[in-house]
Amino acid sequence: MCNSNVKSAGVAQIAGRPVLQPAGNRVAATEVARPLKKSLQKSLSMPASYDNAAAAPAAAAPKNTGAGDFARAAAAAPYLLPPTPAKAAGARAVPSVGAEKNRKAPKKAGAVLPVVTFAALEAFEVAGPAGSIAAAQREHVTQAQAQRKSRIAHYGRTASFSRVEGRVGATATATAAAAGAAPVVAALDEKRCSFITAYSDPVYVAYHDEEWGLPVHDDELLFEMLTLSGVQVGADWASILRRRHIYREAFSGFDVEAVAKYTEKQMASVSAGFGLDLGTIRGAVNNACRILEVRRDFGSFGKYVWGFVNHKPLSPGYKYSRKIPVKTSKSESISKDMVRRGFRFVGPTVLHSFMQAVGLTNDHLVSCPRHRVCSSSSSSSDAA
Known part of the structure; x- marks a missing residue:
């Protein structure tokens, strides 16, 4: 018994005949895909012409799987994936099932869907679009390599x-x-x-x-350079050389016999008149007396000091000034002997400076033209 007034009942067409059935058994109509909202379209930055042309094919297209979904995602956001050709990526493009069916449909303007393959995606990730971070990194690496090659090419080339x-x-x-x-x-x-x-x-x-490095055998000049070398400690040679005429006048032209006769009163007068240290004057007078003693033993002060190097200047042949020492074993041995004889201000460093000044050692660098001049001067003096 069926009551036609029942509200829950409904009529459905089954096999071409109307059949009375409850409302819960009715088959729901297939929902038509709705187009995207305008706010979503604006957020995706999609052209309006493309949205209107692509809305109908997207709604009527059958449901695909795999590559078809990937193509629809690429069509919805074309700005994410650049249109990389398959030939450039080195792989053959494989069309999706949906694209194969849509090929028969007439094409409308603005509705061309790009075909994206996994090989193209891989090439895009490696290369990167222009203006991306990867492109900037590649440009930075290229510039760094060019700068490194330039430095290697010009290494050691300095201005003369x-x-x-x-x-x-x-x-x-x-x-x-x-x-x-x-x-x-x-x-x-x-x-x-x-x-x-x-x-x-x-x-x-x-x-x-x-003067520096030329062989010296004169006693007065040797006495002068010995005195200036002792005064030079704690100062520079330029300042001593600018006051050289003062020292010569104060010590009577470095006459050994005249300086050896200075009395205490004369030394005080010289110190006050020329502004020299009294200890320096006393040391010079003492050394003059010791030189007179050496003359009695060796004939001259020059023979005494040149005997330590066998009357032939040493020639170490330095190539760099940083290799020149402040003292040597030879200067230490000369210093010990002179201290034993009563000389003052004759430490190893002072003696090495004295040896350089009077040519006992040729410490000019081998690249300096004065090195050859001093060597030839020593050879000529030996021959004489």
Whole structure:
């Protein structure tokens, strides 16, 4: 018994016949896919023309699996994946099932879907689009490699100092000529010792080019250089050389016999008149007396000091100024003997400076032109 007034009942078409059945048994109609909301379209930055043209095919397309879903995702957000051709990636594009069916449908403007493969995705991840972080990193690495190659190509190539040294030599020559001294002889095309720089005092440069390292055998000059070497401790040679005329006048031109006769009153007068330290004056007077004793034993002070090097200057042949020591075993042995004889201000460092000044050792660098001049001077003196 069926009551047609029952509200829960409904009529359905089954096999072409109307059949009365409860409302809960009715089959729900298939929901038509709704297009995206305008707010979502704006967030995805999709052109409006593309949305209207692609809404209908997207709603009517059958449900696919695998590559078809991937193609629809690429079509929904085309800005995420660049249209990389399959030939550039080195792989053949495989069309999806949905794309194979949609190929028969007429194509509308603005509805072209890009075909994206896994090989293209891999190539995109490796290369990266222009302006991405990967591209910036590649550019940075390329620039770093170019800079490294440039440094390797120009390694060790520094500007020559011959022009600077030429200016220093010209300045020293002009200074010496103005003072009435002999002109400075310097080879402008060759490098001096590295401790002679563009900022060196012209007086010191002239001393390096004229006197330093030349063999000396005269007792008065040996006495002068021994005194100046002792005074130079704690000061620089340039300041001592600028006051050289004061020392010569104070010690009577470094006459050994005259200085040895100085009395205590004369030493005090010299100290007050020339502004010299009284201890320095007393040491010089004491050394003059000791030189007179050496003369009685060896004939001259020059024979005494040159006997330690067998009357032939030492030639270590240094290539770098940092290799030149402040004292040597030879200067220590000479210092010990002179201290035993009663000399003052004759430590190993002072004696090594004295040996360099009077040519007992040729400490000019082998690249300095004065090295050959001093060597030839010693050879000529030995032959004489």
